[in-house]
Amino acid sequence: MSADPAAESLTQYLARRLVAEKGFVPGHVAEAAELAAAVDHVLTLDNGTGFVMLALIDHDRRDGAASRNFTLTQPDLVRIGAACLRYAPTFNGAKLPVGIQLWHINAPASPERRERLAALHRSPGLEKVSVAGFILDPSATDPSQRVWTTLPWYKSSHPGARWLRSMLSSPRLSAEELARSLGVAAGDPSVHRPALTWSIIAALTVIYGVELVARPAGASGFSPDITTLISLGGLARDLVTEGGEWWRTLTAACLHGSPLHLLMNGVALFMAGVVLEHLLGRAWLAALFVVGALGGSLMGLAINPGHLVSVGASGAIMGLLAAALVSAMRLPEGPARSSVQGMMARVLIPSLLPLASASGARIDYAAHFGGALAGALAGFALWKTWDVGSPTPRGRRVALGITLAGMLGLAWGVYGVAQTRGVATALAPQDEIARLATGEAPPAALDALVRRWPRDPRVRFVRAAARINADNPAGAEEDLRAALAEDRVLRTGFRDRRLEIEVRTLLAQVLAQRGQDAEARAVVAPVCHEGPGGRAPTGLSMLGYCERP
Incomplete structure (x- = not known):
């Protein structure tokens, strides 16, 4: 021709x-x-x-x-x-x-x-x-x-x-x-191997090892418990919106709930990362990971039930998959584009369908959808602003800025996690507490338990109850106030506030016996509306301290 x-x-x-x-x-x-x-x-x-x-x-x-x-x-x-x-x-x-x-x-x-x-x-x-x-x-x-x-x-x-x-x-x-x-062929000529993709996978694996080390004493198996996930930065609406811990929108994407969870996310991350690292360059790969993580977390906060704890890089990975699916439009029509888009779609589409998992574990589809939406919008913007004379999209400085903001957010998260001072490791094994909570444990055994687990509010509560039975209200008050002083442990490890309600109720009773009604009223005030329908919990309503004087 x-x-x-x-x-x-x-x-x-x-x-x-x-x-x-x-x-x-x-x-x-x-x-x-x-x-x-x-x-x-x-x-x-x-x-x-x-x-x-x-x-x-x-x-x-x-x-x-x-x-x-x-x-x-x-x-x-x-x-x-x-x-x-x-x-x-x-x-x-x-x-x-x-x-x-x-x-x-x-x-x-x-x-x-x-x-x-x-x-x-x-x-x-x-x-x-x-x-x-x-x-x-x-x-x-x-x-x-x-x-x-x-x-x-x-x-x-x-x-x-x-x-x-x-x-x-x-x-x-x-x-x-x-x-x-x-225009010129798309793809960063400086990328010869997916080094950043492998680095992210390695970092997530190391962090999972930290999760296993940070579990409560006596934990078995290879999966962290909910308390560990929360203490290390898991996403929970009350801790974010009420506690102001917005860093959790990023730290949650670095945590995983099981080895299978980590493995599946690692495979999907590799599939998307290999494509994007070459097609868009490393700067945009890192930026899109941040964008997807934030999109998934924010959608989870908006849609998920308030009690749900969410972890996993799924939102970030869905963002990468969606961005790859859309930005691949920059490739010429033909087998290359179809291969990339087909591979991304085969992983992305099933991940957005609200089907029960075979293992029975709950899948955070809100995070999947939010990450995919954020990634698709970012990928569309990159595709539409891509200069055909450039092998990579515009805005490398923007990408670096997004990545830097994400790293600062993670640094804020590391500081926030450090403030919990190891909530999960501060908790005593439940069976050890149950063995001594019979009301017949000798004081020496309870004292030894407190010395081993001084930050566990349950331990303090058990000894306080024993001291009341032993006619030692001053000692009971000391333990109950020490339990309430562990505010982060209570908020992070016992988010339903039932333990806090029991501690405050028992402390109010101790104060009431001394005639310190005003102080008792102040002690129970923070939980007066934590009962059904925003009313006073049953035990507190019987004391009458939640009613207006």
């Missing part, structure tokens, strides 16, 4: 544009030789959604030869298409269809030609072979009549109505002009 647009027929020019812009390949497979002999040009496309063959008939041949008379019938085309099914891609083990499109170019859409194409048209059916017809008539006075097809949905088909009409109405492009319009 000539690259000089003035010397080309419309068919030759169309073929050149389809090859350069839409991923088609000139030529045919051996099984389509009969089809190729009946037309002027054959183009093929394997875009991950099917195997397509365009059969072009030139009605304005520059060599002066007469237009071809297409004689193949629908059964002939079905037979040819069925022989080509071996080249069609598969999805979930099933072969995708073969499509044959017959294009009459530079020909009027006469009733006879329309009737012949309509007779050839068919849906894939059991044979998985579809046949469609096109007529391109650039001389039609009505622009809407320049493209006629048997496909009722051709506006969204490949290559699409808008592209065809633009190609027919716009000045022809030379090979050099076409190359300039397509």
